[in-house]
Amino acid sequence: MKNKFKLSVLCIAVLGLTACSDDDTDTSGLETQIKQLEEQNAELNTTNETLSSTNESLVADNASLVTQTDKLQEKAVSYISTFSAQCAEEGAIFDYIDPNAPAEETPQVATFASAMASEDCMSCHNYEGSDPANVPHGDYGVCSNCHESPHDETPPVDPGNPQEPTFPQPEGDDSKVDGKTGASGAFYYNAGSFLNADYLAQRLNGSIYNYEWKEVSDGSGAKTLKTACGLQNREYMADMFPADGKEYQLSAISNQMGAKLVSTVNKFTDDETAEEVETPNIAIFGYGMKLEDDGNYYVSMSIGKNNTCYNVINDGEARLSYYEYSPMLSAKFERNMGARILGTVDFTRTALKKSDWVTEVPGLGAGETFTPSDVDWTAVGACSLVIKVDGIIPLG
Template identity: 65%
Template sequence: MNNKYKLSVICLAVLALTGCNDDDNTDTSGLESQIAELEASNAALNSANDTLTAENESLTADNSGLQAKAESYISNFSEQCAEAGVSFDYIDPNAPVSEENVTTQFMAKAADETDCMSCHTYEEPIKVPHTDYGASCAQCHDNPHVDVPPVDPGNPTDPTFPQPDKPDSLVDGKTGASGSFYYSPASYLNADYLASRLNGSIHNYEWAASTDEEPGVDTLAAACQLEGREHIKEMFPTDGKSYSLNAFSNQMGAKVIATVNKFIDDETNELVETPNVAIFGYGMKKEGDEYTVSMSIGKNNTCYNAVMNGDARLSYYEYDPMLSVKHERNQGARILGTLDYTKTSLKGFDWVTEVPGLGAGTSFTPEQVDWTKVGACSLVFKVEGIIPLG
């Protein structure tokens, strides 16, 4: 366009010089030749410009397509942040579970008189704040990823306790075992290894909708700067809403306790016994040469039966539905326990105050318990045996 403008100016200048003089015989062939060259050059530039414009549009379209394709391959939060210019590596929050001995850490904390697990096993409708348990509960919330000297708990299937003999009938009513041949490869018969699994947790991170207490962030740039960002794989929702990075932990497996209900039937006036099965959280630790299992629960059938009958059967079970091999898909163990009436503590309805004569350190008998004064139970069982899952 600049060439055209220059050409127009030249033409106007030529006309201005020659238009009023009919007798001017000036030779303009050289000028006409220059004009022709300029017109050809301008045409070539226009053509090249059209070509470059088309190529630029094509490259822009290709870049958009490649960007969309690249984004389609983004599968986790760290890649999402890298695309936004913030780079960091994903760190599996559960890696220390297999690298460190959780049992060592738990036992060190549980050496105090107050059982750490009691902070976490209360029932509704009673809601007991952690502060009611004092400073001991603060230990439950120490960073689970602290440096712990690695201690090998041993082979999971190496028995710590004598195993029941396989009876000819395949039924063992005394221990409840079905014979060691059932689920033997899948059973945590080693008490130290069982404790490491039973006391361990799976740590998870998720994007949670923001609340007044957790306002959260609404942009990817801000999300990529959050503390704990390296522990989540799920991509940040880019829907304009606010989300916070929520960290939480769950037990590795299910914990079941079985006791026996004993009552007098109203119609027959005879003693009736029925099984009672419940799910409660419990911990396991080693004390000297013995192992104990403890739990804090409200006054219920499990507590009543354990105190009145003096024993319980406990099951720890891990299940992975994605595995095809039976002994890899099902893992865990069963625990035979008798109640320790000295370490067990029965408490009032505030879940804190021990009922006089029924506190920890004071041995009592079932006949001494006035159940109208009991609101919660901190049960401690001596482990008498660990038998195969099944």
């Protein structure tokens, strides 16, 4: 029966014969073919199992590669830390331009400075009303009495060695202190001091330019990275676009490079003891310095009526300090730089003004020589001080 079954299957499925019968007795040839086919089928099953296993392994490897690729992509994106690199991912290719690079290396800086100066000066420095709180730049006042060269389009030229003194220097005697100039002991910071008046003026009047993202809501900015990458002056932006769904615009800002301190002496009568008392007074104001036609250097500042103004007028002098600090530098004399300025009031160039910061008090205006005893302080609201530079000595 087994042979008959095999014969029937073979006749139908393999040979397709139509003349098979139960009377056929020689089936050896067919059995051999069946055995061969069974062996081939087993081999095919083995091969199929091997291929299936290999395919499963390849699928697993592919999934692993996809995961690794995603991680590498995330890692690559995490390395993007600048706006220009961020835009490169969007296909917007441009190089970052440092707005504070030397003009001879980056001509585009002049364009930046020009953009910064595009607005009318009075819209920046003037104000309406008599409330000093309305002054956009605090104590700077109007343009004619403002700090020097905040809007110059042409960067200043390097005048040379900053340590080459313009004024005579105090004697450096370690055994003495100098109460007259304020220099004491060894001039430790001589190497970090701007003793050259032209060089000091360049640093003191200069600015650091920068762009920042400013959030807006009037439709003037960009909400997407693609739009941000097409904004004007995009090449000056270093910080990455926030890409948080809010609207931002490129905002140009400028800050002075160092801190400017004015030192004076407070003189008053103690209410309890009725004694005359003197205390030190130190304030931070923006001031500029320049060389005038008479060959002298002058420091000028516009400030409100305060202790500094009162003391400068009454004492007729002031000590000023200009200080630049770079915390990332290791060398002490590169990390700490600046100078101290010794000066006396020029009562002809100085002007005392009313509380509107514009109108000069009669008899106390620019071009009118006056003395401290001439001043009615109840009529004064602001001071445009001009101090003649008598000396520039080392920092600290």
